[in-house]
Amino acid sequence: MPAIIGAPHSVALDITNKCNLRCLHCFNNSGENDVVANELSDNEVLELVDSICQMHPFSFCFCGGETLLRKDLVIESLRRLSASGVKCNLVSNGLLANSNTLHELERAGLNGIQFSLDGLRDSHEHMRGLSGLYDRVLDAIDITLNETSLHLSIAFCPTSFNVDDFKPVCTMLRDKLKSSGRTDRIDLRVQPLMLLGRARRNRTIRPSNNQYRRLVNTINDLRYDPDYRGYFMLEWGDPIDHLVRFPQLQMQFDQVAIHANGDIVASPYIPLIIGNVRKHSLQEYYDAGMATVWDKPVVTALANRMHSIDEMEEISSLIADINMDGDLYIDLIDDDLGDLSVLSQF
Ligand code: SF4
Incomplete structure (x- = not known):
């Protein structure tokens, strides 16, 4: 390990x-x-x-x-x-x-x-x-x-x-x-x-x-x-490449992308926010296991549904339609990234 x-x-x-x-x-x-x-x-x-x-x-x-x-x-x-x-x-x-x-x-x-x-x-x-x-x-x-x-x-x-x-x-x-x-x-x-x-x-x-x-x-x-x-x-x-490799190889998360409102994303191409620096510090997210976020069932399940740019668009549109144009927000510290039921509507 x-x-x-x-x-x-x-x-x-x-x-x-x-x-x-x-x-x-x-x-x-x-x-x-x-x-x-x-x-x-x-x-x-x-x-x-x-x-x-x-x-x-x-x-x-x-x-x-x-x-x-x-x-x-x-x-x-x-x-x-x-x-x-x-x-x-x-x-x-x-x-x-x-x-x-x-x-x-x-x-x-x-x-x-x-x-x-x-x-x-x-x-x-x-x-x-x-x-x-x-x-x-x-x-x-x-x-x-x-x-x-x-x-x-x-x-x-x-x-x-x-x-x-x-x-x-x-x-x-x-x-x-x-x-x-x-x-x-x-x-x-x-x-x-x-x-x-x-x-x-x-x-x-x-x-x-x-x-x-x-x-x-x-x-x-x-x-x-x-x-x-x-x-x-x-x-x-190839923007799809990391979505295929990271979950399969259980790669660690060493590149952080943060939006202008403080939202932290697992990938710029997955419509999923995993935290916000206004709620917890970046260090707290790392201490809570951000390095292994690609092992979390919700992240893996979303990544596994995106094998092409068309599938990426399809999932993003579905989530945006249901979520009033926003990405899914599931906080690594406060919520449960293991609960796949949140994806049942998508
Ligand atoms: S691609 Fe977007 S962010 Fe970049 S210059 Fe054009 S509008 Fe601005």
């Missing part, structure tokens, strides 16, 4: 669910969900950050929403986390990532930044609904590569209208990296479109099976192409 993990390896916090964009594919419906009206206050976030520092995770990610809408809070949190030796990353749509901000973030202790780039100009701006955004993101990428030491990651979300942009985007990024003279690689992350949040309403943007096949072939070709392979870490993420 392996030792039980007493603290997370990495923590991802949605520092806000507010957003200055309304992207067609946004899987957490940022800017328009119930969480926006009930976000952790600045003081609550800083208390959470201090408690996380005590747990000494390896890394921390500021997610969202658009993280830079709470820039001052991000900076203060970064100072505390980096002083405790935690590696920090931040996800942004790039709209507010000007030179001053990127330098401020780096000085406060940020290690890496991820921008979204979903194709060339037309595709990116169609997806994200803002003309002029493409140039702003490219500026942010140029500043990151040429003026900072921040590690750069790019997230590309495939849709029916941008799959053929993938290679041209890679070419452009490769050329930017080359001309910057940097020797590190760009992390390039691609995962299938999740039919959750706004993507559920805009489901016609989902790529066809043939388009997915074409994209995966392109990714595989680029991995071995001598003109590209030294410039990227190419990741084709």
